[in-house]
Amino acid sequence: MTVKNSSVARVSIADTTIRDEHLLTGDAQLLADLRRSEVWRSPALPVPERVLIARQLSELGVDLIEAGFGDSQDDLMPLQAVASEFRDGGPVISVAVRALGDEERLAAARDAIATAAKPRLNLYVAANDLVDDLGRFRRHPQQLLDETRSAVARAKQLVEDVEFSPPRTTVNAVEIAVELTQVAIEEGAKTINVRTADERGDPEAFRTVLLELIRLVPGSHAVDFSADPFVRNLRGGKASAAALSCAEAAIEAGCRQLKCAFHGIAGTPGHLPLELFTFNIWLRKHLGESHLWTGVDPTKLCQASERIAAAKGLDIPPTQPLVGANTIDPQLADFPDDPLERAQAAAALQIVLNGLGRPLPGWLADWIDGRGEGLKAA
DSSP states (O other), X not given: OOOOOGGGOBOEEEEOTTTTGGGSOSOHHHHTOTTOXXXXXXOOOOHHHHHHHHHHHXXXXXXXXXXXXXXXXXXXXXXXXXXXXXXXXXXEEEEEEESSSOHHHHHHHHHHHTXXXXXXXXXXXXXXXXBOTTSOBSSXXXXXXXXXXXXXXXXXXXXXXXXXXXXXXXXXXXXHHHHHHHHHHHTTOOEEEEOBOOOSOOHHHHHHHHHHHHHHSTTGGGSEEEEXXXXXXXXXXXXXXXXXXXXXXXXXXXXXXXXXXXXTTTTOTTOOBHHHHHHHHHHHHHTTSOOOBOSOOGGGHHHHXXXXXXXXXXXXXXXXXXXSHHHXXXXXGGSOSSHHHHHHHHHHXXXXXXHHTOOOOHHHHHXXXXXXXXXXXX
């Protein structure tokens, strides 16, 4: 991860685990199965579980919790509960709400998070705000710009911290995102969240979209850019790897905020896994390979993983990257037979476990102290 601009050394973590809870509950095997579309939606989390997850995320050190959507009356009560939990401080509490709609909905969304010490409105424009199912334009371009301008201006009257998310785009269709972003900045939005319409997880495509927006939008230097690397067409490890690559590309392009979800979760399609991304940043800084850092405490990742998984009714598979049992409770029998490969794997494992604040297994501690024979090279 090579970033020349030292001003982006601090990467803010915006967690969407609660916002996207309808995507994040289910059996891990189903989540990895391309044929099972029903795993995309699941019953809503009860309010106490949402609050518990929010507490864990706060203790972990995330900068922002996107607590849900504010587009319907049913969404508001859970938002109020999460916001009230942070009335005396803590992370920014954000609500995602459609930019194009009635003013009453926007005001209701603000009211739902008003008790939070640091509330934010994230106004987004969805693809179906632009065209209908038959591909027909819903709004004249000027009407779209006028409605967006009005919505951001109204949001700015309601709350100081406003984020704007233009519709998902590709580099070949970036013009509308540029125009909408310019309008949002003119009306006071301080964070611009970029989503790509590329569903293959191509980091170069993501980087190019971001660079084009930053280059073409007047005043882009005065706002923070955020990225939400969601890869719809992949699952499991492939989705996580693609999202991580897109996140690195976003940082290289100048993003200061990344949207993540804890566990990704258990292979949920497309979400950037918070634990992998933040630990990767910590590890590279620890090894002197990068100046990037986040406010997330890596020694709390495993505890947060266990508690969040329990709140969501998930069993974390042993193979879950970083927080699965294969990492946090490794067995000597699982290591390579070749002595040199064993030693290298053990050295890497020691760094990971130390970073996670986990105790070393006895066989690894003995080897480090020179008492163990099982890992010694021939």
